[in-house]
Amino acid sequence: xxxxxxxxxxxxxxxxxxxxxxxxxxxxxxxxxxxxxxxxxxxxxxxxxxxxxxxxxxxxxxxxxxxxxxxxxxxxxxxxxxxxxxxxxxxxxxxxxxxxxxxxxxxxxxxxxxxxxxxxxxxxxxxxxxxxxxxxxxxxxxxxxxxxxxxxxxxxxxxxxxxxxxxxxxxxxxxxxxxxxxxxxxxxxxxxxxxxxxxxxxxxxxxxxxxxxxxxxxxxxxxxxxxxxxxxxxxxxxxxxxxxxxxxxxxxxxxxxxxxxxxxxxxxxxxxxxxxxxxxxxxxxxxxxxxxxxxxxxxxxxxxxxxxxxxxxxxxxxxxxxxxxxxxxxxxxxxxxxxxxxxxxxxxxxxxxxxxxxxxxxxxxxxxxxxxxxxxxxxxxxxxxxxxxxxxxx
Numbered sequence: 001x002x003x004x005x006x007x008x009x010x011x012x013x014x015x016x017x018x019x020x021x022x023x024x025x026x027x028x029x030x031x032x033x034x035x036x037x038x039x040x041x042x043x044x045x046x047x048x049x050x051x052x053x054x055x056x057x058x059x060x061x062x063x064x065x066x067x068x069x070x071x072x073x074x075x076x077x078x079x080x081x082x083x084x085x086x087x088x089x090x091x092x093x094x095x096x097x098x099x100x101x102x103x104x105x106x107x108x109x110x111x112x113x114x115x116x117x118x119x120x121x122x123x124x125x126x127x128x129x130x131x132x133x134x135x136x137x138x139x140x141x142x143x144x145x146x147x148x149x150x151x152x153x154x155x156x157x158x159x160x161x162x163x164x165x166x167x168x169x170x171x172x173x174x175x176x177x178x179x180x181x182x183x184x185x186x187x188x189x190x191x192x193x194x195x196x197x198x199x200x201x202x203x204x205x206x207x208x209x210x211x212x213x214x215x216x217x218x219x220x221x222x223x224x225x226x227x228x229x230x231x232x233x234x235x236x237x238x239x240x241x242x243x244x245x246x247x248x249x250x251x252x253x254x255x256x257x258x259x260x261x262x263x264x265x266x267x268x269x270x271x272x273x274x275x276x277x278x279x280x281x282x283x284x285x286x287x288x289x290x291x292x293x294x295x296x297x298x299x300x301x302x303x304x305x306x307x308x309x310x311x312x313x314x315x316x317x318x319x320x321x322x323x324x325x326x327x328x329x330x331x332x333x334x335x336x337x338x339x340x341x342x343x344x345x346x347x348x349x350x351x352x353x354x355x356x357x358x359x360x361x362x363x364x365x366x367x368x369x370x371x372x373x374x375x376x377x378x379x380x381x382x383x384x385x386x387x388x389x390x391x392x393x394x
Contacts, residue, residue: 014288021174023316025140027166036169038148040146040163042143043141044164045135054098057092058098071089082100085101089106092105102127138162148318150318177217177242184196186199204299205299208300212308239292240311243289243291245293256280273339276292296363297362310320328351336378371392
């Protein structure tokens with residue numbers, strides 16, 4: 001019987017099975033949700049010129065308290081072409097270039113006009129340079145903006161765009177093949193004979209992978225026959241093969257021998273996690289293989305811990321592991337066992353509450369949960385009000 005290894009050990013060994021995939025250049029709108037493959041530096045200065053942060057009037061601070069004579073206007077994209085000299089002012093709008101000679105904005109709430117004559121009507125003390133965004137306030141040409149391995153969030157996409165980039169270097173999309181195994185399984189919606197069951201893991205995994213840069217290959221439902229499994233696995237052309245079911249020690253658990261029949265090398269099998277102990281990983285030619293348990297909740301938890309991080313790793317993520325956060329426990333919990341527990345739970349009244357029944361076949365409980373309480377092996381009993389670590393669900 002294989003010895004149980006920790007989740008951290010399993011993740012480390014999983015990542016060691018393959019390096020990130022090749023790099024490609026893609027347009028900004030195709031880069032969202034991927035990870036930067038190379039450093040991204042500014043190609044321009046932002047703002048390039050001093051800009052107004054408010055609607056008001058561009059003045060010289062030395063001319064306070066006024067009055068001033070209005071000589072023009074500066075709007076975004078239509079700068080004032082003249083120069084602000086002593087006693088001059090120009091109407092200015094948010095985002096407009098500060099005219100030459102001006103150094104301060106008198107906001108319109110603190111100003112009063114009498115024709116072309118401008119008066120200050122504010123009560124507060126004036127501030128030199130007020131409401132001016134200086135050139136380079138955000139960044140300057142050549143500044144590093146995005147590091148390799150950083151996730152290309154919407155904000156980073158916008159940053160790259162305003163920094164002058166139309167394309168970004170990313171790792172290509174990951175080809176992920178998904179196979180469910182089991183003679184008892186039928187496609188969702190198909191008629192069922194006694195003892196048969198709708199296959200749910202494939203659709204669940206596809207939904208979990210949907211936000212990631214993957215191209216899915218659906219291998220469907222494979223029967224519990226070693227010849228059929230071996231043939232299907234041998235034909236896979238993917239970066240990652242994810243199977244569900246058939247990874248335990250029963251007479252019909254044939255995924256491991258079928259993989260080995262193709263020449264695959266299994267790196268680990270059985271991890272100290274609950275639910276999900278019978279999970280395995282290895283390499284089949286150029287394909288990383290992750291075998292998940294068949295129970296839907298076990299498959300979901302192990303996909304969160306291993307499949308999604310592996311996709312992120314192959315995509316070049318600097319930090320591919322899921323992040324937990326602290327929360328307050330709503331009730332007492334008994335001591336933990338020898339495996340790291342992942343308890344389905346829900347936020348209520350500012351605390352997290354564990355579902356009463358944690359059977360790994362109960363999808364309704366998983367669907368009603370918004371987080372997993374993560375408890376390390378052999379953790380002592382916990383009391384209501386204690387801090388616990390949680391992993392947010394989708």
